[in-house]
Amino acid sequence: MPTKLKLRLYGDPVLRKVAKTVKSVGLAERLLMKELIAAMYDFDGAGLAATQVGIEEQIFVGDSGEGPFVVINPQILRYSFKRTILEEGCLSFPEIRIRIERAETISVRFQNEFGQVIEREYSGLPAKVFQHEVDHLNGRLIIDYATKTDLEKYKGQLAKLEVLSLKPSHRSKAHV
Ligand SMILES: [Zn+2]
Numbered sequence: 001m002p003t004k005l006k007l008r009l010y011g012d013p014v015l016r017k018v019a020k021t022v023k024s025v026g027l028a029e030r031l032l033m034k035e036l037i038a039a040m041y042d043f044d045g046a047g048l049a050a051t052q053v054g055i056e057e058q059i060f061v062g063d064s065g066e067g068p069f070v071v072i073n074p075q076i077l078r079y080s081f082k083r084t085i086l087e088e089g090c091l092s093f094p095e096i097r098i099r100i101e102r103a104e105t106i107s108v109r110f111q112n113e114f115g116q117v118i119e120r121e122y123s124g125l126p127a128k129v130f131q132h133e134v135d136h137l138n139g140r141l142i143i144d145y146a147t148k149t150d151l152e153k154y155k156g157q158l159a160k161l162e163v164l165s166l167k168p169s170h171r172s173k174a175h176v
Helices: 025-044 125-137 148-153 154-165
Strands: 048-049 059-062 069-079 082-086 099-101 105-111 117-123
Touching: 025 048, 025 059, 025 069, 059 125, 069 125, 069 154, 082 125, 082 154, 099 117, 099 125, 117 125
Parallel strands: none
Antiparallel strands: 048 059, 059 069, 069 105, 082 099, 105 117
């Protein structure tokens, strides 16, 4: 069944909101996470932050090839000195790809779907997804890393998204 959650596109002010801390993890939060996972697969993404469907809570889901994971109240405790560049896309920016330099390895703390505090390290793609999604929860977007050349290249697409994001009935697929 397709998701009922509406993907918010660049231009939607909710994408710039700083998400609120989740006070307790209960049934409602678990249901929301299930919906977010379904929506992430429906939209064909590697990650989805709650703010991308208009919910201002510190929750994101991801799947970097090893099955879905859910993250609540994430904190990045340490960034590796080693940084690598990856060309990143974003469900809220269809057809746009920006080269972003981020830490290769991060140490993180978050809560899982049962409210348990987890501390661990991520490297490679999962570390990139984690940093991308934490950015979302802080109102930060891939366009904030864009160079002048990127902005020039995607000027038309960005303008189109700004208009599209205002349509109340709009529902986007990742590759449309
Ligand atoms: Zn994104």
